[in-house]
Each structure stands twice: as C-alpha cells, then as structure tokens.
Amino acid sequence: MTRRAFADVSVGDALPETTVHITRATLVQYAGASLDRNPIHWDERFAQSVGLPDVIAHGMFTMGAAATTVEDWAGDAGAVVELGTRFTKPVVVSYDEGADVVYGGKVTALDEQTRQATLEVSATCGEDKVLGRCTARVQLA
Amino acid sequence: MTRRAFADVSVGDALPETTVHITRATLVQYAGASLDRNPIHWDERFAQSVGLPDVIAHGMFTMGAAATTVEDWAGDAGAVVELGTRFTKPVVVSYDEGADVVYGGKVTALDEQTRQATLEVSATCGEDKVLGRCTARVQLA
Numbered sequence: 575m576t577r578r579a580f581a582d583v584s585v586g587d588a589l590p591e592t593t594v595h596i597t598r599a600t601l602v603q604y605a606g607a608s609l610d611r612n613p614i615h616w617d618e619r620f621a622q623s624v625g626l627p628d629v630i631a632h633g634m635f636t637m638g639a640a641a642t643t644v645e646d647w648a649g650d651a652g653a654v655v656e657l658g659t660r661f662t663k664p665v666v667v668s669y670d671e672g673a674d675v676v677y678g679g680k681v682t683a684l685d686e687q688t689r690q691a692t693l694e695v696s697a698t699c700g701e702d703k704v705l706g707r708c709t710a711r712v713q714l715a
Numbered sequence: 716m717t718r719r720a721f722a723d724v725s726v727g728d729a730l731p732e733t734t735v736h737i738t739r740a741t742l743v744q745y746a747g748a749s750l751d752r753n754p755i756h757w758d759e760r761f762a763q764s765v766g767l768p769d770v771i772a773h774g775m776f777t778m779g780a781a782a783t784t785v786e787d788w789a790g791d792a793g794a795v796v797e798l799g800t801r802f803t804k805p806v807v808v809s810y811d812e813g814a815d816v817v818y819g820g821k822v823t824a825l826d827e828q829t830r831q832a833t834l835e836v837s838a839t840c841g842e843d844k845v846l847g848r849c850t851a852r853v854q855l856a
Contacts, residue, residue: 609747
C-alpha cells in the first residue's frame with residue numbers, strides 16, 4: 575500500500591464502508607491480546623448480573639477497528655497522526671449472532687500547508703451509534 | 716528460594732499437597748497466554764455440542780501446574796531436567812464451582828552419581844486422575 579496523495583483528496587470524500595463482524599471468539603482473542611479480561615467481555619451471566627443486556631465488546635476493540643478503517647483509507651498506518659473518540663453505546667455481542675459494526679467516514683477538512691486531512695469516522699451497530707465524535711487527522715503524501 | 720540439596724532427600728519423600736483452583740476466568744487468561752483459544756475451553760455451549768459435559772481446562776494448564784508443584788519442591792525452576800505426562804481425564808470447569816485440582820507426588824528414585832531425583836507427580840480432580848504417568852527428573856544441589 576502507498577500513502578494517499580493530498581492532491582487526490584477533496585472535502586466531502588467518503589471512506590469506503592466496511593463491516594466488522596464480532597463474535598464471542600473475537601472477544602476472547604482480544605481479551606488475550608489487550609490483557610483486558612474483564613468478564614463483561616466474555617461471561618454473559620456476569621454481564622447480565624451487572625445490568626448489561628449481554629456480553630459487550632471492548633471499547634478499545636471498536637476504536638481499534640475505526641483506526642483500521644482510517645489506516646486502510648490512508649494507505650499507511652503511519653499516516654494517522656491523531657485519532658480520538660468517545661464510547662457512546664456498547665456493542666452487544668450475542669452468542670448466536672455476534673454483532674456487526676459498520677464503519678465509514680468522510681473528509682471534513684484539508685490543510686494545504688501541512689497536507690493533512692481531518693476525517694469524521696462513523697461506527698454503527700444496528701441503529702446505535704457506537705462511537706461519538708470520532709475524528710482522525712491523517713498526513714497525506 | 717534455593718535448590719534442594721541431594722543430601723536432604725530420601726526415596727519415598729512426599730511433595731507437599733497443593734490445590735489449584737481453576738475458574739472460567741483462569742481459562743480465558745490461559746487461552747490468551749497460550750494462544751490455545753479452542754472454544755472447548757471457554758464456550759460451554761460449544762463444549763456440550765461436541766460431547767463434553769462442560770468447558771474443560773487446557774491440558775497444558777494442568778501439566779503446567781504439575782510442573783509448578785515440582786519446581787516449588789525443587790526450590791528452583793531450572794532444576795527440572797525432565798517432565799512428562801499423559802492426559803487421562805479432562806478437568807471439567809463448571810461455571811459456579813470451577814474445579815479444584817489437587818497436586819502431590821513423591822520421590823521414587825535417587826541417583827547418587829548425578830544427584831538427580833525421579834518424582835512421581837499426582838493430579839486429581841474429585842475422583843478423577845487427571846494426569847497419568849506424570850514423572851519428573853530433578854537436578855538437586
């Protein structure tokens with residue numbers, strides 16, 4: 575992959591929409607990778623006992639997938655200068671269905687001097703907005 | 716800890732009995748550490764669908780705990796020259812109770828020339844012998 579060129583980008587450009595399918599296995603795997611082994615991420619009885627509808631995905635996993643969306647668009651993970659978000663709704667991962675999070679985004683600003691793009695990233699699960707104010711700054715070529 | 720001295724050991728000496736309590740959380744943690752994320756170790760519905768009574772512990776976990784028993788007795792993990800076993804019965808880890816595996820063992824032979832001890836290690840869960848022919852060779856000081 576090569577880094578996207580500033581000259582090829584316009585304000586309003588859309589990022590390709592991608593869907594990330596999350597299963598219980600994803601969360602056990604991410605628990606091991608992140609060392610966040612909170613049982614709300616793998617034990618549905620525990621999750622329900624603390625008032626959640628079911629097991630929920632790690633917020634950092636959903637944020638990480640947002641970063642991947644930006645990186646794929648930028649053509650270079652090293653191009654992402656900044657990425658921030660708020661966790662607005664948990665992603666509930668059912669045993670049978672798992673969960674699908676749909677990522678997208680658009681270019682909201684371009685800085686000619688620095689050749690940086692500002693992106694707004696969206697992440698939704700069903701009707702729920704999973705990430706709020708998810709913005710990224712990308713250094714283009 | 717210092718390595719146990721050959722002069723202090725006799726054939727028939729017993730290793731202190733230790734009980735290792737295993738929970739579902741233990742297995743999620745071990746799945747991450749070992750990268751063995753087979754769902755029989757964390758998904759009871761899957762485990763039952765393949766004919767197991769419930770989630771079972773990783774065999775390498777129960778063997779690892781046997782190694783710990785030997786290391787603790789030897790006073791030095793580096794003293795364990797050899798350890799082998801067979802997995803005879805799975806350790807079934809229930810959601811509410813988990814499982815308790817009781818480890819013990821005894822010295823079965825001593826070699827004066829090499830100052831090595833041969834140990835027989837036992838691992839039981841309830842009535843079940845979890846490990847079979849579990850033997851270790853330890854280099855004493």
